[in-house]
Amino acid sequence: MSKLMRRAGWLPIILFLPLVIFAQDQAWQVVKSTHFNIFYKNAPEDVLNELTQKAEECYDSIADELGFNRFNFWTWDNRAKIYLFDNQDEYIKATQSFDWSGGQVRISAKLIQSYVGAPGFLHNIFPHELAHIIFIEMVGFNNPAVPLWLQEGVATYQEKDIHSIKAVLADKIRQGGYLNLDALSRFAVKGSSDEQVKLFYAESYSLVKYLIAEFGKEKFVLFCQNLRDNRNLADALRRTYSFSSLDDFEDSWKKYILA
Ligand SMILES: [Zn+2]
Structure with a gap:
């Protein structure tokens, strides 16, 4: 590689650095649906639309399947939170999850976290974790009767x-x-x-x-x-x-x- 090429190779990296730092410090943005606040940074609009729609469908079907549809737990300030990280690296760094993890729940915080494109998230992980939250809201936190x-x-x-x-x-x-x-x-x-x-x-x-x-x-x-x-x-x-x-x-x- 010539000196010139090496220099040319460095240039984009130097120029790119401030952008990377900016991306890390970037604030979370939020979209709100009836039962969820969905936090994101750079997730594409179609991904957010699909997640929002799926999350609401999932809430309805879980409440319906368990017979909880008479109780409307979360609207306005009580919405559950979803944090959708831009990629797997950021998700793992922030949540300290295993590298095979596609999503995680913190039940008491009514918080589900995942990343854009996590395999199996929408169809299996999300319904599973959401059901944990809805069920515990129904039976009460730290209830020793619930194994x-x-x-x-x-x-x-x-x-x-x-x-x-x-x-x-x-x-x-x-x-x-x-x-x-x-x-x-x-x-x-x-x-x-x-x-x-x-x-x-x-x-x-x-x-x-x-x-x-x-x-x-x-x-x-x-x-x-x-x-x-x-x-x-x-x-x-x-x-x-x-x-x-x-x-x-x-x-x-x-x-x-x-x-
Ligand atoms: Zn579980």
């Missing part, structure tokens, strides 16, 4: 690529290889094998599906209200569904899966 499996079950129930897992769970139950309710309640994702984590999510999903498919949305709303008001899982299951105990609930679910 992780119930939260993940409700959230996974919203994902669009869940296929029938009844047959898989039926085999696990027949072979005695499933996680019983006690094991589900004590389950920690950290330190568990990938297969155990998959089973945890599948069963959590299936238990929620069982309650909604067999007994309907109205009862599920009542169940959530009982959880919120009495803060006791066995009590909420008994009052809402007449399960005499947690064991009774588990046995009924197993019958449903094996039927």
Whole structure:
């Protein structure tokens, strides 16, 4: 490379530097929809339009599927927040996420974060994380009656690529290889094998599906209200569904899966 070319090569970099610094300091801009404030920096308009439309559709369908559509949680100042970073690098730097992460939620802040073009965000990650927020608003924050499996079950129930897992769970139950309710309640994702984590999510999903498919949305709303008001899982299951105990609930679910 000649000296001249080297110099010519430097020039655009020097000129570009102030722009880069400007881009990093750039303030967030916001678009507001009925239930969301969407913060962005350089996201293209079509991306923002799609996200806004999808977010509202998703809110409506989750509220509808869980029977929460009588309650309009968030408008005006209560809107949930979405931060859409320009790219994966900025997202990971700002959120300290793993490099495979396409999105993350901070439930108590009603905040979902992702980046432009994150794979699977609109169809799976966003519905899952939004369901976490909506469900917790319904049953109350830091409610000891709401185990992780119930939260993940409700959230996974919203994902669009869940296929029938009844047959898989039926085999696990027949072979005695499933996680019983006690094991589900004590389950920690950290330190568990990938297969155990998959089973945890599948069963959590299936238990929620069982309650909604067999007994309907109205009862599920009542169940959530009982959880919120009495803060006791066995009590909420008994009052809402007449399960005499947690064991009774588990046995009924197993019958449903094996039927
Ligand atoms: Zn989750």
